[in-house]
Ligand SMILES: Cc1cc2nc3c(=O)[nH]c(=O)nc-3n(C[C@H](O)[C@H](O)[C@H](O)COP(=O)(O)OP(=O)(O)OC[C@H]3O[C@@H](n4cnc5c(N)ncnc54)[C@H](O)[C@@H]3O)c2cc1C
Ligand SMILES: *[C@@H]1O[C@H](CO)[C@@H](O)[C@H](O)[C@H]1NC(C)=O
C-alpha cells in the first residue's frame with residue numbers, strides 16, 4: 001500500500017537526492033519492451049525538451065518515447081511509485097508548455113510514436129491514437145471519405161486538442177472533437193489501464209472530455225465520424241475601420257449571432273489585426289461555409305447589410321479537404337520540424353444569456369485601436385461564434401462533459417507575439433493582453449459569468465478553476481480525489497482534489 005504523501009513534497013525530496021534520480025533512470029530502463037528515454041545532460045535532451053511557445057524553458061526529469069499502452073502504464077507506475085509528476089505529450093503544442101510538465105522535474109510521456117488509425121465500417125467509427133497530428137488524422141479520414149470537427153493547426157496533437165476540446169469552424173455543425181468520442185483507452189494515476197465510455201467508467205469518461213490532463217493519459221479513442229459536405233467555401237471579407245465604425249460592426253456581429261437564423265453549416269468569426277493608423281483597426285469577417293457555394297451570400301446578407309462595403313473579399317471553393325488544408329495554412333504535411341512562436345494568449349468565452357454591452361465593445365475597440373497600434377508586438381484577436389441557432393456545441397448539456405461552456409455565444413482567442421518570435425517576450429506583452437480582457441470585463445456587470453478555454457491555456461489566469469470548469473468544478477475535484485489523490489497528474493493549474 002502506497003503512502004499518501006503529496007507529490008509536490010515528494011518531488012522536493014526526490015530532487016535533492018542523487019540516489020532517487022538514479023532510481024528513476026533504473027526504473028525507466030526496466031520498463032518492458034526496451035523503453036527509449038532521455039534526461040538532462042543527454043545529447044538529444046535539448047531538442048526533446050523544446051517547447052512550442054519559446055518563452056518557456058522547463059527541465060523534465062525524463063522524457064519517455066513510448067511505443068505501447070503497456071509502456072505508458074509502466075512509466076506512469078514509475079512516476080506513481082517514485083513520486084514524480086507525470087504528463088502526456090501528444091503534439092507538444094500546449095501554449096504553456098504543459099506537455100513538458102509546466103514546471104521542472106516531471107516525467108514526460110511522449111506519445112508521438114502512437115500513430116494507429118483505423119476505420120470501422122459500416123458504423124464509420126474511427127480509432128485514433130493520441131500521438132497523431134491533426135494533419136495526419138484529417139488525411140486518414142479523407143481516405144475513408146469521412147470527417148471530424150477539430151482545431152485548425154496541422155501540427156497540433158490529436159491527444160492534446162481532444163483532451164480539452166477541439167474547436168473549429170465545423171464545430172457549430174458537428175460539435176467539439178471531444179463530443180465525437182465514444183470511448184477511450186485511459187491510463188490512470190496508478191498505471192491501471194481502463195476503457196471509458198458512457199457505460200463503462202462513466203465518471204472517467206466525463207472527466208477526460210474537457211479535463212483529461214488532470215485525470216489520465218488517453219492513448220487512443222474511438223470517435224463517431226461524419227460525412228463531409230461535397231462543397232466548402234473558406235471566405236474572408238476585410239475592412240479598415242475607425243473606432244465608431246468598428247464598435248458598430250462588432251455590435252452588428254453580436255446582434256446577428258443572437259438573432260439571425262444562422263445554419264450550423266456556417267463557421268464564422270470576427271478577427272481584429274493592427275490597423276494602418278492610431279485609432280483604426282483592420283477587421284476581418286472570416287470562416288468556412290459547409291454547403292453549396294451559392295448559399296453562403298444569403299446566409300451572411302443580414303450581417304453584411306449592417307457593415308460598410310468591404311475593402312476586399314476572398315472565396316476559396318473546393319471539396320471538404322480543401323477547406324481543412326486552407327485553414328491549416330495550405331498544407332497538412334507534418335513531416336517537417338514545425339514552427340515555434342513566442343507569445344501570450346488569453347481566452348474569453350461569453351455567455352449567450354449575457355451578451356457584451358455596446359459600452360464594453362466600444363471600450364475594447366478603443367483599446368486595441370490605440371494601445372494595439374502603439375505596441376511593438378504582433379497580435380490577432382479572434383472572436384468566433386460558438387453559439388447561435390442550432391449550434392451543436394450548445395446542444396450538449398453543460399454537465400455531460402467536463403467542458404462546461406454549453407450556453408456560450410463567442411469564443412475569443414487574444415494572441416500577442418514578438419515579431420520574428422524573438423526572445424524575451426516583454427513584460428508589457430502581458431499587460432497588453434490583460435488589458436484586452438479587462439476592456440470587456442471592466443465594462444460588464446460585476447457578476448458577468450464569462451469563461452475561458454483550456455486549449456488556449458493561460459497560466460496567469462486568476463480564478464482559472466472556475467473560468468475553465470464552471471459548475472463542473474466540484475464534481476471534477478471530487479473525481480480528482482478519487483482517481484488521483486496524490487496528484488501524479490499535477491501541473492500548474494491542474495485540478496486539485
Ligand atoms: C497553431 C495552433 C493552432 C491552434 N488552433 C486551435 C483551434 O483552431 N482550435 C482549438 O481548439 N485549439 C487550437 N489550438 C490549441 C490546441 O488545441 C492546444 O494547444 C492543444 O492542447 C495542443 O495539443 P498537443 O497535443 O499538440 O499539445 P501537448 O503540449 O502535447 O498537450 C497539451 C496538454 O494536453 C495534455 N495531453 C496531451 N496529450 C494527452 C493525452 N493523450 N491524454 C491526456 N492529456 C494529454 C498535455 O499534458 C498538456 O497538458 C491551436 C494551437 C496551435 C499551436
Ligand atoms: C516508433 O515505432 C517504430 C515501429 O512502429 C519503431 O521502429 C521505432 O523505433 C519507434 N521509435 C521510437 C522513438 O521508439
Ligand SMILES: *[C@@H]1O[C@H](CO)[C@@H](O)[C@H](O)[C@H]1NC(C)=O
Nearest residue numbers: 248249251252253255306358
Ligand atoms: C444591436 O442590438 C442592440 C439591442 O437591440 C441595439 O441597442 C444596438 O444598437 C444594435 N446594434 C447595431 C449595430 O445595430
Ligand SMILES: *[C@@H]1O[C@H](CO)[C@@H](O)[C@H](O)[C@H]1NC(C)=O
Nearest residue numbers: 188189190191192482483484
Ligand atoms: C488503481 O486505481 C483505480 C481507480 O481508482 C482502482 O480501481 C484500482 O483498484 C487501482 N489499482 C491498484 C492496483 O491500486
